[in-house]
Structures are given as C-alpha cells and as structure tokens.
Amino acid sequence: MGLKDELEIIIAALKSFPDGASLEVLNEFLSVPIEKRTLQRRLKKLKENNFVYTKGGSHATRYFVKNIDQTLSKTEKLDEPQTIIPLSQDGKDVLDLVSSPETQRTPVGYERSFLENYRPNIDSYLSNEEKRKLGEWGKTKDENQPAGTYAREILNRLLIDLSWNSSRLEGNTYSLLDTELLIHEGQAANNKSAKETQMILNHKEAIEFLVESSNEADFNRYTILNLHALLSNNLLPNPAASGRLRTFGAGITNSAFAPLGIPQLIEDFFNLILEKAKQIENPFEQAFFILVQLPYLQPFDDVNKRVSRLAANLPFNQHNLAPLSFIDVPEEIYVKGMLGIYELNRIELFKDVFLWAYERSALRYAAIRQSLGEPDPFRMIYREEIRGAVGHIVMNAMGKAEASNTVKIEARKLPDEDQVKFIEVVETELLDLHEGNFVRYRIKPSEFADWKKRWDNP
Structure with a gap:
C-alpha cells in the first residue's frame, strides 16, 4: 500500500467523525490497518498540508477533516516526499522506483554480495570529487589536534542538534527548544510521551559516550554494541536485547525487504561490516559505508538507523572534522533513500541525502551561513x-x-x-x-x- 492509499484511507475514516476522532479511535476505524507510528506521521503530513486540523493537547488530541467535502485529488502532490534536497538523475530514478505502491514492489531478502563484494579502498560509494568536496566542507582548525577536540568545543550545540534531528527522523515530535530544555535543564515537555523523552535522553548519553571515549571509540564491537545499548535503553520490549545482536527474524514497515533472519549469519555479517569499515581510509567513505550497511543488515531488534547515524560520526570525531547532525533533512526522503538500499541495493538517492546533509551540518558549525545559497x-x-x-x-x-x-x-x-x-x-x-x-x-x-x-x- 502506497502513501497516497494510506492518506485516502485516513481521510475516508475521518469523514465519519464530524466531531473529530482520537488517534486510538481512528486507528480502530481504518478499513486497512496502519501501524500506529506510521499513522501519526501520516496525520502530521495531512495537517502540514492543510487537510486535517487538531483540537486538544497531549493525549486528548482529536483529529478533524479540514473540509468535510474535500476530495483527495489535491493529494497527488503528497504521493512523493516534499524535498528541498537537489537530486541526481540516478537519485530521481531510485525515488520513482521506491515510491510505487508496496504491493507493486518485488519482495527481496538480504543480498549477501552487496557487502561481501565491497573491497575497502578499492571500491568506493563516493567519487573522488565527492570526497574532495566533503573534505573542504568538513575541514576545521583542529585537524591536527587530539581526536575529539572539535566535538568537545561544540558539544553543547551538537548534543541538541544531533539528538533532535536523529530523533525527528524517527517521528519524534519534540521541538528544538523542547530538546534544549530537556538536555541542558532536565525539563521534559509535559505534552510529549515518555517514549519521546526517553529517545532524546538516550541520544544525549550516546553522543557523550562517543565524545568522551574518543580514544577508544572505533568501528569495533565495544563501541557499536554500547551505542545500541545507550540508544535503546528503556525503549525495547525486551530490555535484555539492548546491546545484543538480533536472534530472530524482523520486518521493515512499508517495505518489500525482509532482513536476514539467521542469528549466526547476522553475527558473521555484523563482524564483517566492522572489519571492512575499519579498513576504509577515507573518513567520509567510512561514514557513508556504515550508514548504508548497518541498517541494511538490521543487526539489532530495533534502533538500527539511530546507531548508524551516531556511528557515522566516529571518523569525523577521530579526524576533528565537522560532525553530521542531519540538520533539515526531511524524514520522508531519508526513509525513501533507505528503501532504495533495502529493496534495490542502490545508494544514489541516499547519497544525495548524505552529501546535502553533510554540507548543511558543516556550514552550521563553521557559521558560514552565506554559503547556504539563496535566502530562505x-x-x-x-x-x-x-x-x-x-x-x-x-x-x-x-x-x-x-x-x-x-x-x-x-x-x-x-x-x-x-x-x-x-x-x-x-x-x-x-x-x-x-x-x-x-x-x-x-x-x-x-x-x-x-x-x-x-x-x-x-
């Protein structure tokens, strides 16, 4: 079922509630089940595009159709993610392929050769020109200082930016200022769920772990397993799964991709990812490699993308390069980029996102705002x-x-x-x-x- 199909189902259900419906009531009334977190994102999208409005706050929120006679002909534009990211032709091709309804996309499993055939420092996801540009954007005055120097200098802002943006990409609704209040003053937003608050706090602890452990943190089991333990703390149905590799099959919501389900193979390929990542000499190729391969394997019960986003900053921290905090990256295009990897083993769309996101982040921390292009x-x-x-x-x-x-x-x-x-x-x-x-x-x-x-x- 595609995005537009889901939007139509939600609007059709809401039309039956002229006095509005809570999330729980709406979820029960849908003609086709939609996972709760996905439903929240779809309602947010409909609200942002003026199809739906809300009344009440926190758990008393009720959703209303903006115009009861409204049709969804206007939602054609919502069938694809709205993105400010310039896409390459290859990126556009991938976007077209993964934007078709899920039922029309071919079911696929984990393709072992996608990882096995990658040869560190011989093969490269990034071109030499892309690496050169990334190097220019990421260079700081601390490049010859001990590892972690630059990250410590900007830690207060990095904690907020990376915690907020990484959580936002998971559907978290904390605002930027809510995040700042929580991280620096321990004040939780009273209209947010405990899960959202926990997610932000987990990011804070995981980022501090990376920065404080600059000499030990690397692409090794100690670092990645502990990153997962910190990021998944108090968020998994089975608390014992924090910091441990997955031992059962898993699925990806709204995807035709079925991850690897054999525990021994998950262990083997997890180790192979770390081995190859550690061999890569270019820090930007290292970061992109882990952003691609770690979520593709899905080595943990959940929180895989969050682990990859923080792990991608390992080489930047080690080389005192500007960090990657995913500033302004739209959730929808990020997810589509991941689907291109999951279902097609194609990196072009996600690479477009990575290149744009890194430039944006580097400019933020270098305070070169005039280089962002035309005024907003x-x-x-x-x-x-x-x-x-x-x-x-x-x-x-x-x-x-x-x-x-x-x-x-x-x-x-x-x-x-x-x-x-x-x-x-x-x-x-x-x-x-x-x-x-x-x-x-x-x-x-x-x-x-x-x-x-x-x-x-x-």
Missing part, C-alpha cells in the same frame, strides 16, 4: 513575525520554558501548514542569538543582557 523564502515571508517573536521574548527576559510556550502561541497565528516550521525557525534564532547579532531584532544592549542572564541561569 520562509524566513523572507515571515521576516516580521520572526523578528517580533524573538524580540518579544528577549525584551521580556523570558526563560526557556516560557519562551517555548510563547513561540507556540505565536505560531498559531499562522496558517496550519507553516506553524511547525515557524516554531523551528524562531527556536533556532533564539539558540543562535549572541552579542554580535541581537541588534537585528531591535533589541537594546540592556535588554539582551537581562534576557541572557535569565536564559543561561534559569
């Missing part, structure tokens, strides 16, 4: 609203919790489809505000000083 149209459209929200928060010396609520209130004044993006942009501006740039918000030095004192010392 969203920021231009809502320039005054963004300036007003940031200025109001600073002039009133709001702390982080009060600021988070204020941003959400201000966002409600915008069209439904722009509210999530507005919250992210304003929260990012607040986290990036410093004595060298606050003047653009028409803030007085005394106002900035009062706000900064409250912001940093709640």
Whole structure:
C-alpha cells in the first residue's frame, strides 16, 4: 500500500467523525490497518498540508477533516516526499522506483554480495570529487589536534542538534527548544510521551559516550554494541536485547525487504561490516559505508538507523572534522533513500541525502551561513513575525520554558501548514542569538543582557 492509499484511507475514516476522532479511535476505524507510528506521521503530513486540523493537547488530541467535502485529488502532490534536497538523475530514478505502491514492489531478502563484494579502498560509494568536496566542507582548525577536540568545543550545540534531528527522523515530535530544555535543564515537555523523552535522553548519553571515549571509540564491537545499548535503553520490549545482536527474524514497515533472519549469519555479517569499515581510509567513505550497511543488515531488534547515524560520526570525531547532525533533512526522503538500499541495493538517492546533509551540518558549525545559497523564502515571508517573536521574548527576559510556550502561541497565528516550521525557525534564532547579532531584532544592549542572564541561569 502506497502513501497516497494510506492518506485516502485516513481521510475516508475521518469523514465519519464530524466531531473529530482520537488517534486510538481512528486507528480502530481504518478499513486497512496502519501501524500506529506510521499513522501519526501520516496525520502530521495531512495537517502540514492543510487537510486535517487538531483540537486538544497531549493525549486528548482529536483529529478533524479540514473540509468535510474535500476530495483527495489535491493529494497527488503528497504521493512523493516534499524535498528541498537537489537530486541526481540516478537519485530521481531510485525515488520513482521506491515510491510505487508496496504491493507493486518485488519482495527481496538480504543480498549477501552487496557487502561481501565491497573491497575497502578499492571500491568506493563516493567519487573522488565527492570526497574532495566533503573534505573542504568538513575541514576545521583542529585537524591536527587530539581526536575529539572539535566535538568537545561544540558539544553543547551538537548534543541538541544531533539528538533532535536523529530523533525527528524517527517521528519524534519534540521541538528544538523542547530538546534544549530537556538536555541542558532536565525539563521534559509535559505534552510529549515518555517514549519521546526517553529517545532524546538516550541520544544525549550516546553522543557523550562517543565524545568522551574518543580514544577508544572505533568501528569495533565495544563501541557499536554500547551505542545500541545507550540508544535503546528503556525503549525495547525486551530490555535484555539492548546491546545484543538480533536472534530472530524482523520486518521493515512499508517495505518489500525482509532482513536476514539467521542469528549466526547476522553475527558473521555484523563482524564483517566492522572489519571492512575499519579498513576504509577515507573518513567520509567510512561514514557513508556504515550508514548504508548497518541498517541494511538490521543487526539489532530495533534502533538500527539511530546507531548508524551516531556511528557515522566516529571518523569525523577521530579526524576533528565537522560532525553530521542531519540538520533539515526531511524524514520522508531519508526513509525513501533507505528503501532504495533495502529493496534495490542502490545508494544514489541516499547519497544525495548524505552529501546535502553533510554540507548543511558543516556550514552550521563553521557559521558560514552565506554559503547556504539563496535566502530562505520562509524566513523572507515571515521576516516580521520572526523578528517580533524573538524580540518579544528577549525584551521580556523570558526563560526557556516560557519562551517555548510563547513561540507556540505565536505560531498559531499562522496558517496550519507553516506553524511547525515557524516554531523551528524562531527556536533556532533564539539558540543562535549572541552579542554580535541581537541588534537585528531591535533589541537594546540592556535588554539582551537581562534576557541572557535569565536564559543561561534559569
């Protein structure tokens, strides 16, 4: 069943509830079962595209069709992921193939030769030109310093960015500022699930583990198994599965791919991935190799992609290169890129995502914003609203919790489809505000000083 099919089923079900339906009620009423987390993502997509709206908060949320007479002819554009990432022709070809309905895609199993035939430093997923560009983007002033120097310098921001973006790619609905409050002040968002809170905290601990263990962390069993243990803590049905390889078969939601199911082979190929990764000399090829091969094997019960995203930062940490925190990467295109690997053993779409994501991350940490290309149209459209929200928060010396609520209130004044993006942009501006740039918000030095004192010392 394809994306558009699922959207049609959800809209059809919601039309039967003029007074709205909770997630649980809607899930029971669907004509075809949809996994709960997938249903949440589909509802989020429908809301962002102005087909659905909500009332209530937290567990009392009810979903409504925006227009009861609305048809889904307009959802043709939703059948493919909306992406700001420029795609190569090969990437577009893969996207077309994996965007067809699941029932039309050929069921496949784990292709052993995809890993076995890869020869480190002879074969390469990345071209020489791509490696050169990545090297230029990732270079820092700490390249000759001990491993982990650069990551420690930016650790406070890396913890927030990587924890939030990696969790967001799993459907987590914490905002950027919610994440900052949780990580630096231990304050959980009161309208989020315990599972979402746990996921963010697990990322924090796993990132700290990588940075603090810079001399020991490598592509070895100790590092990868412990990464999984930290990232999966209190999230698996079987707690004993944390830090252990999978011993039973597994499936991939909305995919025609069936992962390897024989425990001994999972063990063998897991070891082979680590052996080959360790032999690769180029840090960017190392990172991309692990992003491709680890989720493809699915060596753990769950949390495989999260492990791969953090493990990809191992070579960047070791060589003091800019980290990869998946800033702005759309969840839908990331998933499609993974499907290309799972079902076709084709890396082109996922490579497009990787190259774009790394440049974006490197520029964030190098603060070379002018290299991001044309001005962000969203920021231009809502320039005054963004300036007003940031200025109001600073002039009133709001702390982080009060600021988070204020941003959400201000966002409600915008069209439904722009509210999530507005919250992210304003929260990012607040986290990036410093004595060298606050003047653009028409803030007085005394106002900035009062706000900064409250912001940093709640």
